[in-house]
Amino acid sequence: MAPDRSEGQPAQELAVLVYNELRRLAAAYMRRERPGQTIQATALVHEAYLRLADAGAPWKDERHFVGIAARSMRQILVERARARGAQKRWGGLDRVSLVDSLIAATGEEAMLPALDEALTRLEAIDPEQARIIELRFFGGLSIEEAAAAMDMSPATLKRRWTLARAWLFRELSASSS
């Protein structure tokens, strides 16, 4: 099963459209909400979907949209991390600090390029697992939402997510020299 790219739409163009909308909405949330309050990622994606659907963007349905939104977030956040020298910071960590930082989920930005590369390797082995990670980590979908998007039961999705996460954790903890 090939990963759902853009189903005929120019992927990069859609990605930029989605990203700009998400970015604009996030900035609006920041001005509106109290400082320190976290925004609901799914609320953001849903709102972006409604706005872009109104604007006549070519989405089949919200399910199709969240897949593209998650992939867009992956591309753009990874590119942004690369531009900010993330690989250098990540590569500079010794093995112990690297594993600690993975476990504590600190310094995530520095990890993004390495995660992206590992995810591409996972895609080659099992595209379904890679998509689940994309939807949940980059798209912010819950187990139930991701299960609906992937057309599988929440229990199955949760197991597969657990497997993909263990696989990626091993890849990334071994990635330091």
Place this chain on the structure above:
Amino acid sequence: MTIEQQHRIREIFEAALDIESGERGSWVARQTAGDAAVRDEVISLLDHHRRAGNFLAAPVVERVPELLDEDAALVPGTTLGVYTIVKEVGRGGMGRVYLASDSRLGRHVALKALAPQLTRDPMQRERLRREARAAAALTHPGICAVYALEEIDDQLFIVTEFIDGPTLREEIASRRLPGAADIVRS
């Protein structure tokens, strides 16, 4: 590793999640009898699952505001009126402090800017103004001199004397806490 083996690994790993952790090792060994490669891979993945902590636990999209905030930092070379940003020297929940050069007077100054998400909040702006006025009313060698309160391009910041040195946090970390005598003397 063949496709069949990959499928076996996935199947056994996922089923093993329902087995009590103390029993998993022997259970997996029984399921994978005759295929050491599959057994080792499942054991290794279960081991990494056990140790993964908060890895990927929180979606990265939830951090988008924080990342946008990073983007909002003034990069070296940016000019704001007569000030040119040299570098960022500190940051906190309220905002950031930059070392900048004042082209008019040809000297280095410190710019204290409110965090971007606070600049639109009238109360926070008033708080910064009050801080500037209060500090400007004081003259003491132990207090850095306030030069100006500036509003440029919607950004509000305090311009003060630039004093280099360790932060209080660094002082505490270095375990050279100032004694009462040091504090009274200054």
